[in-house]
Amino acid sequence: MAELSLIDISKSFDGKQILERISLSVSDAEFVSIVGPSGSGKSTLFHLIGGLLEPDSGDIYLDGERLNGKRGTISYMPQTPSLMPWRTVLDNVVLGAELIGRKNGKKAIEMLAKAGLAGYEEAYPNQLSGGMKQRVAFIRSMLSPQSFICLDEPFSALDEFTRLDMQQWLLSMWEDHRRSILFVTHNIEEALFLSDRVIVLSSGPARVKADFTIPFPRPRKESVVLSQEFLEWKKTIYQELQVIT
Numbered sequence: 001m002a003e004l005s006l007i008d009i010s011k012s013f014d015g016k017q018i019l020e021r022i023s024l025s026v027s028d029a030e031f032v033s034i035v036g037p038s039g040s041g042k043s044t045l046f047h048l049i050g051g052l053l054e055p056d057s058g059d060i061y062l063d064g065e066r067l068n069g070k071r072g073t074i075s076y077m078p079q080t081p082s083l084m085p086w087r088t089v090l091d092n093v094v095l096g097a098e099l100i101g102r103k104n105g106k107k108a109i110e111m112l113a114k115a116g117l118a119g120y121e122e123a124y125p126n127q128l129s130g131g132m133k134q135r136v137a138f139i140r141s142m143l144s145p146q147s148f149i150c151l152d153e154p155f156s157a158l159d160e161f162t163r164l165d166m167q168q169w170l171l172s173m174w175e176d177h178r179r180s181i182l183f184v185t186h187n188i189e190e191a192l193f194l195s196d197r198v199i200v201l202s203s204g205p206a207r208v209k210a211d212f213t214i215p216f217p218r219p220r221k222e223s224v225v226l227s228q229e230f231l232e233w234k235k236t237i238y239q240e241l242q243v244i245t
């Protein structure tokens with residue numbers, strides 16, 4: 001079980017309000033994306049959920065337990081991959097699992113290979129490209145034991161082909177294991193292809209502008225992005241993002 005709810009979350013920095021009464025929920029095994037203008041406060045929202053920051057007001061609950069200011073309960077992939085430079089690729093991806101004494105080297109090696117990183121297990125982060133670092137951080141968050149995962153633009157540094165591959169891979173993994181995922185992206189197509197729901201944030205301060213349920217059946221095939229219905233959805237979300245609040 002992993003059900004997240006945010007209730008009336010507000011946050012200011014230096015007197016400037018960034019988030020205003022954000023309420024949203026993610027049900028067990030649901031895939032929810034957040035899209036919103038750059039600087040609107042998406043990463044801040046994740047820092048609050050991850051307990052790195054505390055809200056000025058409002059509450060965060062995971063399965064009924066209050067999470068405000070509490071770390072370690074969710075698996076969180078930050079926007080800038082924070083790999084440990086003194087650990088190899090393999091030692092970095094098993095980190096989350098290792099912290100609770102459940103290291104699974106075989107699975108880690110398999111996942112690295114699927115992400116095109118075979119042969120890099122013993123490399124160090126400074127020997128990797130930006131996109132490779134992102135994939136390592138992504139695998140680390142997928143391997144950590146928590147049942148709720150927050151991913152902050154995990155594929156933004158990847159070229160289009162690798163991005164599509166990683167999306168497919170994420171979907172197949174998620175369809176097998178069904179963990180709850182909250183996903184931030186700038187890419188509307190990516191949000192539509194992956195998600196059960198897409199939440200649109202406004203900016204200055206951020207509020208929930210829209211919460212769409214995406215009806216494409218699962219398992220989803222890549223070809224869904226070419227359908228007329230998909231195009232209609234893209235328009236709807238673009239329009240929602242463009243309307244001045």
Ligand SMILES: Nc1ncnc2c1ncn2[C@@H]1O[C@H](COP(=O)(O)OP(=O)(O)OP(=O)(O)O)[C@@H](O)[C@H]1O
Nearest residue numbers: 013014018036037038039040041042043044045079
């Ligand atoms: N620790 C902090 N102290 C002061 N201001 C901050 C802090 N963290 C974020 N901000 C400000 O809060 C606002 C929202 O930042 P945030 O990183 O959450 O945006 P974002 O939606 O994730 O943007 P992007 O899409 O570019 O990643 C920005 O104006 C940023 O300057």
Ligand SMILES: [Mg+2]
Nearest residue numbers: 042043044079
């Ligand atoms: Mg961000």
